[in-house]
Amino acid sequence: AQSVTQLDSQVPVFEEAPVELRCNYSSSVSVYLFWYVQYPNQGLQLLLKYLSGSTLVKGINGFEAEFNKSQTSFHLRKPSVHISDTAEYFCAVSEWGGNQFYFGTGTSLTVIP
Amino acid sequence: DVKVTQSSRYLVKRTGEKVFLECVQDMDHENMFWYRQDPGLGLRLIYFSYDVKMKEKGDIPEGYSVSREKKERFSLILESASTNQTSMYLCASTPGTGSYEQYFGPGTRLTVT
Numbered sequence: 240a241q242s243v244t245q246l247d248s249q250v251p252v253f254e255e256a257p258v259e260l261r262c263n264y265s266s267s268v269s270v271y272l273f274w275y276v277q278y279p280n281q282g283l284q285l286l287l288k289y290l291s292g293s294t295l296v297k298g299i300n301g302f303e304a305e306f307n308k309s310q311t312s313f314h315l316r317k318p319s320v321h322i323s324d325t326a327e328y329f330c331a332v333s334e335w336g337g338n339q340f341y342f343g344t345g346t347s348l349t350v351i352p
Numbered sequence: 353d354v355k356v357t358q359s360s361r362y363l364v365k366r367t368g369e370k371v372f373l374e375c376v377q378d379m380d381h382e383n384m385f386w387y388r389q390d391p392g393l394g395l396r397l398i399y400f401s402y403d404v405k406m407k408e409k410g411d412i413p414e415g416y417s418v419s420r421e422k423k424e425r426f427s428l429i430l431e432s433a434s435t436n437q438t439s440m441y442l443c444a445s446t447p448g449t450g451s452y453e454q455y456f457g458p459g460t461r462l463t464v465t
């Protein structure tokens with residue numbers, strides 16, 4: 240089983256500033272990697288995913304993430320945040336050939352006007 | 353668009369009641385999942401199903417059971433609700449094993465008094 244660590248439980252950032260949300264996973268076996276966003280009182284929506292190929296993945300709403308196999312990391316970035324980006328963000332991992340998904344504990348991003 | 357629906361957004365039940373949470377997906381997905389979400393703990397897998405009438409325990413199955421009689425419907429049952437089962441419950445589905453992301457329902461916020 241995988242263990243997924245999101246190092247920051249809360250990240251406050253000023254509007255139009257850059258942000259990075261960190262995610263590390265435990266195993267070096269081949270994995271698929273995902274970032275989801277959850278707005279208040281809603282389910283999770285996919286932001287982006289890494290399956291294979293280029294290690295830099297672009298997603299919706301201007302977010303991108305970089306897969307680093309040697310460091311088993313998949314950090315999420317946005318160069319300039321908006322108020323509407325205030326939400327909970329979850330990193331998730333699934334293993335090749337597996338059925339299960341493993342989630343981090345989430346990072347609450349608050350964008351300050 | 354894939355749609356995953358959950359029978360209730362908010363539910364209030366009394367201790368000892370039998371509770372049914374229903375989840376329906378409309379895209380012929382093979383796999384379906386039930387998670388509970390608690391602050392600081394992220395998403396924890398209760399049960400998942402990879403086929404009709406098939407189920408597997410997740411990380412926290414105690415106090416829960418599931419039923420999947422039809423491919424599109426996956427039910428979570430709390431046999432005798434307790435206050436420590438007050439939580440947000442999220443249903444998800446995927447087309448099958450492999451590089452697929454999960455599609456989530458809007459969640460059911462259950463309060464047990």
